[in-house]
Amino acid sequence: MIFTILKVIGIILLVVLALILTALLCVLFVPVKYRAVGSFDNTDIRAKAHASWLFHLFALHIEYADETDGYIRLVFVKKGLFADSLGDNYEAFNDDVMDDAAKTETEDKISENTGDGPKIPADESEHITDEQAEDECTARTHNEYRSVTDENQHIKQQTKLTHKKRSKKTHKKQFKDKSDRIKNCIYKLKREYSDERNKAAFLHLKKELFIILKRICPRRLKLTMVYSTGSPDTTGISLGILACFPVGYTNRWRITPDFESEKPYAKGSFDIKGHVIVISILAATLRILFDKNCRRLYNRISR
Template sequence: MFFTILAIIGKILLTILKILLFLLLLVLLVTGLVLFVPVRYDFSGSYHGNDIRAEGEASWLIHFISLRFWYRDGKTPYILRIAGIKILPGKIKEKQERKGKQKAGAKHKNKKTTRKSNKTTAKNESKDSVVKGGKDFLIKNDADRADAGEEKLEDVQKVDLKKDIKQNKKNNKQKNKDKQKKCLWKNIVSKLKGLMQIPKKIANTFKKVSDAVKKIFAAVRSGKEKAVLVKEFVFGRECLDFVCVVRDNVLHLWRHIKPKLLRIDMTIGFDDPAVTGQVLGVIAAFCGAAGIMPCVTPDFEKRVFESDIEIKGRVTVFVLLKILIKVYFCEELKEFKKSYKSIREVL
């Protein structure tokens, strides 16, 4: 009995160990694939006048995960697939688009039905008005008699209102004259007070100007000292060493990210042929420094710019992490941080 229990426990432990080893191997396999399998990118675009088109794709692990997008007429649709199954935009967006189309169709039908109903109601109202024409005529005659008496009363009331308005205007004119006299006296007194305060204002402005000049001179003196400190920091050994490390790693990163296939076909032209020649010289210098060989066709007769571009390359996550870790843990960065903190405290 005891040995059977030990055998069962041993089998359970072995199965647990097998599961743990399987999970460990799976994690190692996934991390290895993520780190060492490159992400491939492919991009192509064209520009011909107002016609702008672009198309790109990024894939990983033989298109196990792929993201593709387009740009045409100001729209950028995209598709994300995993193992050939479309994940984004997904079925939810498609359902929403269908519902939107169905709602638009229903609204169009409702508009047609409302127009028909309005036409039928208008016809019925015209018939009812013809039938009730005689009765309405009699009612209108009685109403006109009553309105004649009311108009006489309204004329009397209008005459009284006009008299009241004239009286109110006279009273308002008198009040305005009294107010203007009071305002004149107040303005005269305030102007006299202002003239008495002019010498004080002049003295205060002189004081402010002198204080501002003193502050400017003090800022210039302190600015000179700060400028000397900043110059020493920029041209110091710590800063220059860190710049050299960053430059070397950026060049290493560019050599890794640089497209394996780069095809550029351009047609360039300006109104002035001399400007076209100068631009061609700048492009040649830049492409020679970057190691790019585009196909540039100059047009010395008219102003034009057209281009077609195609880029293909790959990026490995392991190389990117290696460069970042190398820069982050280098001694030059630590010394640069120390000198930067010291100068920041002084400034």
């Protein structure tokens, strides 16, 4: 009996270890495939991007045309992206609050004015009919409701403007802090690069980063374009500049200059396709982390 229980426990442990090993091998060796296709005609840009892993069980899809749309899929669960942002929710919340306040204030004023009916002097009550009194009360209530609505619309606009100003100030402050950090990091890198002891670390980083970029770069990069800068001379100069980059003729780009057009324009289509294997990126990252020169450089910069 005891041996049977131990046998069952051992089988369960082996199955769990096999599943963990299979999952680890899938993460390391199954490539993440990506593809982006689209077209452009001056400012009219339409594009689709799709990334998938493990037989499309995990996928990310984004489309851009007049609006941005997309979804993410985890196995059989699909969830849409680009939900309402915090600013939209904030404005919707303010609209609801203002509408409720407007309704409450209007109802209070209506109840005050129509509680006992319109006040009519005693000597003129016989000359005013019930229909005239009702019309007068309705007109007065409508005017008061309109004034309350206009006032609440003004309050809404002021609230939105205040919120936008605060968000702009916050974004400016965050952008300034990030830019200061980047400047400090660049200054430290320049200072350390001038030190002869860190040249080996920078050379190693350059080598490994080129390897990572080579693994990430797309295997196919097609481009078909017809363009003009509005002037024949600048169109020819730009074509010569584009011909200097080997990425164009190695992928057989079809770029046609239009020397006769007097207006600048660009229209065409593109197709980008590639894949990334995690083990290659991980190996390059580990080589950087375990290099003693890189570790010393990191310790000096992070002080």
